[in-house]
Amino acid sequence: MTNLLSNSDARRVFLAKQGLSAPPNRALTKAGLLQLIHELGFVQVDSIQTVERAHHQILFSRNQTYRREHLTALLEKDGALFEHWTHDASILPSAFFVYWKHKFLHQEKVIVERWRKWRGEGSEAAFEETYERVRRDGAILSRDIKADGHVSGGWWNWHPNKTALEYFWHTGKFAIAGRSNFQKIYDLAERVIPAEFREPEVSREEFVDWACRSALTRLGFATHGEISAFWNLVSPDEAKAWVAARRDELIEVLIEPALGGKARPSWAFADFLSTLDDYPGAPPRIRVLSPFDPMIRDRNRTERLFGFFYRIEIFVPEPKREYGYYVFPLLEGDRLIGRIDMKADRKKSTLDVKRLWLEPGVKPSAGRLERLEAELERVARFAGVEKVVFLEGWRG
Numbered sequence: 087m088t089n090l091l092s093n094s095d096a097r098r099v100f101l102a103k104q105g106l107s108a109p110p111n112r113a114l115t116k117a118g119l120l121q122l123i124h125e126l127g128f129v130q131v132d133s134i135q136t137v138e139r140a141h142h143q144i145l146f147s148r149n150q151t152y153r154r155e156h157l158t159a160l161l162e163k164d165g166a167l168f169e170h171w172t173h174d175a176s177i178l179p180s181a182f183f184v185y186w187k188h189k190f191l192h193q194e195k196v197i198v199e200r201w202r203k204w205r206g207e208g209s210e211a212a213f214e215e216t217y218e219r220v221r222r223d224g225a226i227l228s229r230d231i232k233a234d235g236h237v238s239g240g241w242w243n244w245h246p247n248k249t250a251l252e253y254f255w256h257t258g259k260f261a262i263a264g265r266s267n268f269q270k271i272y273d274l275a276e277r278v279i280p281a282e283f284r285e286p287e288v289s290r291e292e293f294v295d296w297a298c299r300s301a302l303t304r305l306g307f308a309t310h311g312e313i314s315a316f317w318n319l320v321s322p323d324e325a326k327a328w329v330a331a332r333r334d335e336l337i338e339v340l341i342e343p344a345l346g347g348k349a350r351p352s353w354a355f356a357d358f359l360s361t362l363d364d365y366p367g368a369p370p371r372i373r374v375l376s377p378f379d380p381m382i383r384d385r386n387r388t389e390r391l392f393g394f395f396y397r398i399e400i401f402v403p404e405p406k407r408e409y410g411y412y413v414f415p416l417l418e419g420d421r422l423i424g425r426i427d428m429k430a431d432r433k434k435s436t437l438d439v440k441r442l443w444l445e446p447g448v449k450p451s452a453g454r455l456e457r458l459e460a461e462l463e464r465v466a467r468f469a470g471v472e473k474v475v476f477l478e479g480w481r482g
Contacts, residue, residue, distance in 0.1 A: 088340060089337060089338065089339040089340065089359060090339070090340045090342065090349060091307065091339050091340065091341050091342060091359075092342050093341075093342040093343065093344050093391070094420070095362060096306075096307070096341050096342065096391055097344075097391055097392065097420045097421075098365050098366075098367055098368070098420060099306040099307070099362070099365050100305070100306055100381070100391060101368045101381070101420055102306075102365040102366060102368075103125075103303075103304055103305065103306045104126065104380060104381040105122055105125060105126055105148045106147070106148060106368055106373070106381060106417065107365065107366045107367065107368045107369070108148070108149070108366075109369065110148065110149055110150050110369060110371070110373070111149075111150055111151065112149065112151070113151055114149040114151045114152055114153075114156075115156075116153075116156040116159060116160065119145070119152065119153075119156045119157065119160065120160055120166050120167070120179070122145070122148065122149070123145075123160075123167065123177065123178075123179060124179045124181070125304070126304070126380055127172075127178075127300065127301075127304050127316070127317070127380070128172050128176040128177065128178050128317075128380065129141045129144050129145060129176060129177045129380070130144065130172075130174055130175065130176050130177075130378040130380065130383070131169065131174075131175045131176060131177060132174075132175075132378050133268050134400075134412060135430075136411075136412040136428075136429050136430070137414075137428060137429065137430045137437070137465060137469050138430070138465075138468060138469050139268075140376045140377070140378040140379075141157070141177055142154055142157075142468075143374075143375075143376040143379075143468075144375075144376050144378065144379050144380065145157070146465075146468050147373050147374065147375055147376065147379065147417075150464055150468070157177075158264075161177065161264070162263065162264040165180055165278065165279060165280040165283075166179065166180055167179060167180055168180050168183055168261055168262070168278070168279055169261075169262040169270075170186055170189075170255075170262075171189070171256070171318075172316075172317050172318050172319075173315070173318040173383070174378075180279055180280060180283040181283055183279055183283040183284060184283065184284075184286045184287065184288055185288065185293050185296055185297065185319070186258065187258060187287070187288075188288075188290065188293045188319070189319055190256070190257045190258035191257075193256045193257050194256075194257040197253055197256060197257065212246030212247050212249075212250055213246070213250040213253065213254075215247070215250075216231065216246075216247045216250035216251060216254070217250070217254060217259070219231070220251075220254075220260065220272060220273060220274060221274060224273060224277075225263045225264075225271050225272065225273035225277075226251075226271070226272055226273070227266060227269050227270070227271055227272075228247070228248045228251050228269070228270070228272070229269065231247040231248075231251075251270075251272045254272070255270075255272060258275055259274070259275055260272045260273065260274060260275060261273060261274070261275040261277075261278035261279050262278070263277070263278050293319075294320050294324050294328060295328065297317050297319045297320045298313050298314075298320065298324075298325050298328040298329075300317075301313045301314075301316035301317055302353065302354070302355065303355075304316065306354065306358070307339055307341060307352040307353065307354040307358065308352055308353060308354075309350070309351070309352050309353070310322060310325040310326040310328075310329050310353070311325070312352075312384065312387060313325040313328070313329070313353075315384060329353055334356075335355060335356055336353045336354065336355060336356060337353070337354055337355075337356050337358060337359070338351055338352070338353060339351075339352050339353070339354050339358065339359070340352075341390070341391075343390045343391075343393075344389075344390065344391055344392055344393030344394075345393045350390060367419070367420065368417075368419050368420045369419070370418070370419045370457075371418070371419075371457055371460070371461065372416055372417070372418045372423070372454070372457045372458050372460075372461045373416070373417045373418075373461060374414045374415075374416060374417075374426065374461055374462070374465050375414060375415045375416070375417055376414070377396075377398050377412060377413070377414065377415070379415070381417075382394075382396055382415060382422075385397065388422070392421065392422045393422075393445075394415070394422035394445065396415055396422075396425070398412070398413075399411060399413070400412060409425060409427065409441075409443060410427040410440070410441065411427075412427075412429075413425045413426065413427050413443075414426050414427075414428065416458070418454070418457070421448075422445070423444060423445055423448045423454075424442065424443050424444035424445050424448060425442075425443050426439065426441070426442050426443075426458075427439075427440040427441040427442075428440060428462070430466075430469045430470075430471050431471070432470070432471060434471075435470075435471045435472040435473070436466075436471055436472070436473055436474070436475045437462060437465065437466040437469060437471050437473070437474045437475065438475050438477055439462065439474060439475065439476045439477060439480050440477050440480060441479070441480055441482060442458075442480055442481055442482065443482065450481070459474065462474045
């Protein structure tokens with residue numbers, strides 16, 4: 087029997103899995119924030135602050151009572167969260183640290199191999215020196231040990247001590263104890279990650295099972311490639327083998343695409359279809375998403391499910407940009423309806439709206455524009471500015 091999932095049901099399930107179907111005004115405690123991040127799996131970190139930093143905006147888009155100080159406490163005081171890499175730098179539950187140990191081992195092999203091909207004079211000594219300094223003196227910023235006269239560049243063009251800090255972080259020997267003006271503060275992992283999360287070990291088989299199972303849980307339905315890509319911990323071949331070995335736990339479902347065409351075969355847990363009614367619909371309000379929101383991280387999946395093509399144009403030369411430097415997707419209910427170019431001007435205390443693009447077939451009705459303005463006012467308050475200013479030509 088063919089299990090066909092309609093596009094509307096697919097969007098409803100995925101939005102619920104992404105934390106975008108819960109009431110956005112429900113009171114969010116610190117414990118609730120930890121639970122939200124656990125359910126999402128990760129929250130990407132990025133330095134750009136056009137309106138607000140990505141991790142704050144991702145969490146705010148799901149709950150407007152989110153408090154930054156709760157995130158700081160969970161990261162820097164409670165040891166309940168840690169910072170490391172998935173596909174990019176992210177905030178993760180410390181309960182996952184045991185699985186990241188397998189990533190550390192892999193990274194160590196890769197980095198050491200690269201290091202041996204690029205061995206600056208005296209650099210190995212800098213590694214030992216850096217580790218000993220942190221062990222002896224405690225947490226440190228890379229700027230505190232920067233070599234005089236060194237010209238920065240890519241990882242392997244950093245000064246040796248900076249390279250050492252990142253090496254020990256990527257391989258799990260250091261952890262991020264906090265940030266100062268968004269610069270990482272490094273310390274020994276045993277002084278940052280609680281022992282209950284740091285000391286246990288899991289086998290490779292347990293690790294692969296967790297990586298695949300937890301990814302599919304958070305996606306709802308997925309191909310083996312999407313399962314692999316979710317955490318960026320296991321290869322597509324490992325995910326494919328995991329699916330093949332657990333056919334008694336899984337069912338194949340065909341996902342109807344947004345814009346017509348052939349349905350895409352995917353995998354889901356065996357009880358998936360019987361639990362479809364458990365997923366609520368998304369609130370009808372408009373919400374501004376971060377360009378790094380996990381809901382749109384997989385651009386191909388976003389296009390298939392929502393019919394929405396999105397790319398960040400930060401590195402595209404300005405004359406070749408289709409939209410703008412840092413353009414925010416707009417979610418209305420279960421539809422991605424457009425994108426908006428805006429920036430917080432903290433000197434003038436304004437949220438400057440430069441341009442709005444609505445998707446084909448999405449009308450700029452009075453009600454829709456009112457909902458958009460209400461969301462922009464919420465975003466402005468969150469960003470710490472006093473009012474929204476619509477610049478000339480913002481409607482195109």
